[in-house]
Amino acid sequence: MLPIHAVLDDLIAAVRQNPAVVLAAPPGAGKTTVVPLALLQADGLIQGRILVLEPRRLAARAAAERMAAMLGETPGQTVGYRTRLASRIGPGTRIEVITEGVFTRLILDDPALEGVSAVLFDEFHERSLDADLGLALARDSQALLREDLKLIVMSATLDMEGVSRLLGGAPVVQAEGRAYPVETIYVGRNPVERLEEAMARACLAALRDETGSILGFLPGQGEIHRVAGLVRDRLRDANVDVVPLYGALDKAEQDRAIERSPAGRRKLVLATSVAETSLTIEGVRVVIDAGLSRVPRFEPSSGLTRLVTVRVSRSSAEQRRGRAGRTEPGVCYRLWDEEATRGLVAHQRPEILEADLTGLALDLARWGARSADGLALLDPPPAGAFVEARGVLTRLGALDDAGGLTAHGRHLAGLPLAPRLAHLVARAAHGGDGMLGAKIAAILSEPGLGGRDVDLGERLRGLDRDRSSRAADARKLVERWARAGGRSAKASDEITPGTLIAAAFPERVAKARGKPGEYLLASGRGAFLDPTDPLAAEPWLAVADLGGGEARDSIRLAATLDPATLEPMMTTERRLSREPSGRRVMREARRLGAIVVEDRVVGTPDRGELVALLRAEVVEIGLDGLRWGERAAGLRARLAFLHAIDPSWPDVSDPALIAQAERWLWPLLDGVQSLDRIDDHALEQALRCLIPWDRQRLLEDLAPARLITPLGSAAIDYTAEGGPRVEIRVQELFGVTTHPMIAGGRVPLTLALLSPARRPIQVTADLPGFWKGSWAAVRAEMRGRYPRHPWPENPAEAEATTRAKPRGT
DNA sequence: CTCTCCCT
Numbered sequence: 001m002l003p004i005h006a007v008l009d010d011l012i013a014a015v016r017q018n019p020a021v022v023l024a025a026p027p028g029a030g031k032t033t034v035v036p037l038a039l040l041q042a043d044g045l046i047q048g049r050i051l052v053l054e055p056r057r058l059a060a061r062a063a064a065e066r067m068a069a070m071l072g073e074t075p076g077q078t079v080g081y082r083t084r085l086a087s088r089i090g091p092g093t094r095i096e097v098i099t100e101g102v103f104t105r106l107i108l109d110d111p112a113l114e115g116v117s118a119v120l121f122d123e124f125h126e127r128s129l130d131a132d133l134g135l136a137l138a139r140d141s142q143a144l145l146r147e148d149l150k151l152i153v154m155s156a157t158l159d160m161e162g163v164s165r166l167l168g169g170a171p172v173v174q175a176e177g178r179a180y181p182v183e184t185i186y187v188g189r190n191p192v193e194r195l196e197e198a199m200a201r202a203c204l205a206a207l208r209d210e211t212g213s214i215l216g217f218l219p220g221q222g223e224i225h226r227v228a229g230l231v232r233d234r235l236r237d238a239n240v241d242v243v244p245l246y247g248a249l250d251k252a253e254q255d256r257a258i259e260r261s262p263a264g265r266r267k268l269v270l271a272t273s274v275a276e277t278s279l280t281i282e283g284v285r286v287v288i289d290a291g292l293s294r295v296p297r298f299e300p301s302s303g304l305t306r307l308v309t310v311r312v313s314r315s316s317a318e319q320r321r322g323r324a325g326r327t328e329p330g331v332c333y334r335l336w337d338e339e340a341t342r343g344l345v346a347h348q349r350p351e352i353l354e355a356d357l358t359g360l361a362l363d364l365a366r367w368g369a370r371s372a373d374g375l376a377l378l379d380p381p382p383a384g385a386f387v388e389a390r391g392v393l394t395r396l397g398a399l400d401d402a403g404g405l406t407a408h409g410r411h412l413a414g415l416p417l418a419p420r421l422a423h424l425v426a427r428a429a430h431g432g433d434g435m436l437g438a439k440i441a442a443i444l445s446e447p448g449l450g451g452r453d454v455d456l457g458e459r460l461r462g463l464d465r466d467r468s469s470r471a472a473d474a475r476k477l478v479e480r481w482a483r484a485g486g487r488s489a490k491a492s493d494e495i496t497p498g499t500l501i502a503a504a505f506p507e508r509v510a511k512a513r514g515k516p517g518e519y520l521l522a523s524g525r526g527a528f529l530d531p532t533d534p535l536a537a538e539p540w541l542a543v544a545d546l547g548g549g550e551a552r553d554s555i556r557l558a559a560t561l562d563p564a565t566l567e568p569m570m571t572t573e574r575r576l577s578r579e580p581s582g583r584r585v586m587r588e589a590r591r592l593g594a595i596v597v598e599d600r601v602v603g604t605p606d607r608g609e610l611v612a613l614l615r616a617e618v619v620e621i622g623l624d625g626l627r628w629g630e631r632a633a634g635l636r637a638r639l640a641f642l643h644a645i646d647p648s649w650p651d652v653s654d655p656a657l658i659a660q661a662e663r664w665l666w667p668l669l670d671g672v673q674s675l676d677r678i679d680d681h682a683l684e685q686a687l688r689c690l691i692p693w694d695r696q697r698l699l700e701d702l703a704p705a706r707l708i709t710p711l712g713s714a715a716i717d718y719t720a721e722g723g724p725r726v727e728i729r730v731q732e733l734f735g736v737t738t739h740p741m742i743a744g745g746r747v748p749l750t751l752a753l754l755s756p757a758r759r760p761i762q763v764t765a766d767l768p769g770f771w772k773g774s775w776a777a778v779r780a781e782m783r784g785r786y787p788r789h790p791w792p793e794n795p796a797e798a799e800a801t802t803r804a805k806p807r808g809t
Numbered sequence: 810c811t812c813t814c815c816c817t
Contacts, residue, residue, distance in 0.1 A: 055815070055816080056814095056815065056816085057815090057816080083816090083817095084816070084817055099815090099816060099817080100815090100816070100817090101815090101816040101817035102816085102817065103817095104816090104817065105817055126815095128815070128816080129816090130815090130816065130817080219813075220812080220813065221810070221811095221812070221813090222810060222811080222812090224810095225810055226810085246813085246814095247813075247814060247815085248812075272813060272814080273813065273814070274813085274814065274815095276814095293813065293814095294812090294813040294814090295813060295814085296813065296814080307812070307813060308813095309813090351815090359817090415817090416816090416817035417817075418817090445816095447812060448812085452811095545812090547811060547812070554811070556811075556812075
């Protein structure tokens with residue numbers, strides 16, 4: 001009896017009555033194998049087939065084998081499985097265990113899921129993009145085409161309420177888990193000590209203090225090898241095997257890590273998160289967790305996926321800990337302090353929030369959806385990444401300008417590859433060499449396939465020579481992809497590894513900069529190649545894989561490229577330019593993104609071209625590019641003042657002036673070589689064209705350029721804050737008894753009164769009030785400071801002056 | 810020993 005048996009009756013009753021049911025069951029409950037068989041055997045519940053979705057190929061095959069064994073059969077009879085590489089399905093198969101990616105293709109090909117009665121999503125808590133999408137599409141099918149379809153979401157740890165709500169209030173059935181207790185020991189970590197050093201010490205301590213085999217979790221390959229080296233150097237025990245374990249290892253090496261140790265020997269397995277869920281290691285009693293993992297993060301801005309090292313989530317840490325209690329009580333060492341556990345995030349972020357979404361966008365387009373709105377997704381895809389993904393698809397020709405799927409897009413969606421790689425294969429097939437495209441796609445999707453050379457040509461030769469089982473699997477896929485890529489009668493010699501990479505990743509075309517090994521990518525980023533690498537002598541490269549760096553990226557995989565083949569991708573730009581001699585010429589630049597291939601003089605502009613270019617320049621850089629002097633800027637400010645109090649005066653704001661350029665500015669451009677040849681005076685005269693002739697006089701009355709004073713005049717600043725303003729020495733206003741007004745007496749000028757030495761004294765909008773009021777105090781101070789100037793008691797009746805009394809009188 | 814992991 002497994003814990004799951006206790007809730008089977010409830011589960012089957014819930015499935016009978018509801019279109020969707022959620023089953024929460026921790027590891028060890030036995031849900032994966034027991035539930036599908038129980039559903040199949042329930043009276044009159046399932047007429048057709050049951051699909052069981054697993055996140056990994058290994059898990060799919062293992063589940064099918066265990067279920068078949070429970071029926072006394074082998075896979076391919078009642079229970080079968082289907083993954084990308086292998087399939088055991090027979091005519092009598094009722095339960096098909098498939099990987100999540102297989103399901104996405106299946107439902108896109110047949111949205112009605114003909115012959116399928118139920119879909120079970122196992123390990124849904126892992127929140128892979130395919131599982132999220134698969135559930136959303138299945139839910140859509142259920143609503144529109146298949147009311148009778150049953151959906152069952154199974155999960156170990158997850159906010160079940162969220163999933164239940166997503167499925168229209170689906171009932172939640174809860175089962176117990178089963179595991180042995182695991183004691184947790186917080187070892188802590190000295191922040192100045194290297195991770196490898198701390199881990200090696202913890203491993204040696206565990207080997208000394210504990211029995212059984214040990215599983216250590218580290219973020220990556222580099223750390224694993226460094227820790228293994230340290231432990232081997234210091235270990236004085238010939239009965240311990242130190243074994244690395246990570247995804248890129250050969251299957252034989254992985255098996256060595258997974259097998260139970262022979263009697264009398266112990267094992268220290270140093271692993272990445274691959275050992276968290278995918279693989280079970282025999283005989284582990286001790287887990288040592290460094291608390292870090294390396295995760296991919298997609299940057300929509302650069303279109304690149306980079307690896308970042310992050311602290312594990314609480315659920316990952318629990319999963320790792322649980323690995324010590326599979327077969328007997330165990331112990332877990334954690335390289336952090338207990339309080340730090342509270343600082344960990346609860347779960348790792350779902351893939352849909354982090355990943356490249358071009359595949360998702362293409363699948364949705366094929367489903368007939370331009371966005372993810374209205375689909376049953378726990379987390380909608382981030383808007384920025386989704387828009388970028390659709391942009392990539394448009395550039396590949398998979399979407400048309402209106403956003404709909406093109407014939408090419410339909411073709412790409414039918415290929416079981418990421419859209420850019422599908423495009424690469426389709427392009428190669430169209431040019432007569434689908435096999436070349438498919439091999440490149442394989443090398444790009446499998447790390448280390450064909451060797452480690454940076455030169456894609458070497459890697460292709462390496463793949464052809466490789467006799468390993470991994471290479472054999474890859475070749476099987478390559479042939480399938482090449483067939484699916486389509487066929488073309490005419491072979492074209494334009495199909496080279498370089499042109500194919502450039503077609504799929506145009507922003508990664510690279511041109512050598514001055515220094516050896518330094519390149520500029522079409523995306524505008526810098527990239528670097530070891531100068532001793534033979535490829536570093538190439539002037540042009542098509543870069544297939546880039547390693548993340550802070551300021552620049554390193555080139556991991558690239559192909560040589562004949563720039564002549566780039567012609568169709570280049571853009572041409574004509575522009576007016578000034579030579580050092582001052583002559584205006586037309587230049588033409590040929591460029592590929594940020595890479596300028598050629599920039600040359602193509603002639604002198606004719607009159608019409610010149611005017612058109614100058615107009616374009618104004619529109620592009622705006623009116624600030626003109627030489628506004630005192631006169632033109634002053635007139636503009638006066639007009640702006642009038643417009644603000646009476647909108648029947650012309651609007652002289654930037655947008656309005658550009659909109660009316662035909663009436664004032666464009667006539668000025670005729671015969672001019674450049675915008676800065678238009679002087680202040682010409683601009684002022686042009687602006688006057690905007691004033692109706694019968695208002696020219698009115699302008700002088702309502703918004704005069706200068707204030708007339710008893711001795712002359714003073715400039716009015718119409719741009720001043722708080723309204724038009726005049727700075728003037730106070731003595732020049734002696735004898736003035738009314739405050740100066742403009743705009744037909746409606747607006748008082750702001751008077752900034754100055755001392756004889758032009759120092760500010762006071763600001764007033766009421767001159768008579770000032771004379772009567774604070775003048776007395778100002779006068780007293782001024783008399784002290786400027787004794788030789790007249791400071792009358794009653795300035796309103798005095799005579800204006802700028803002079804001092806003659807010396808000695 | 811630059812490159813977590815999975816999948817069509």
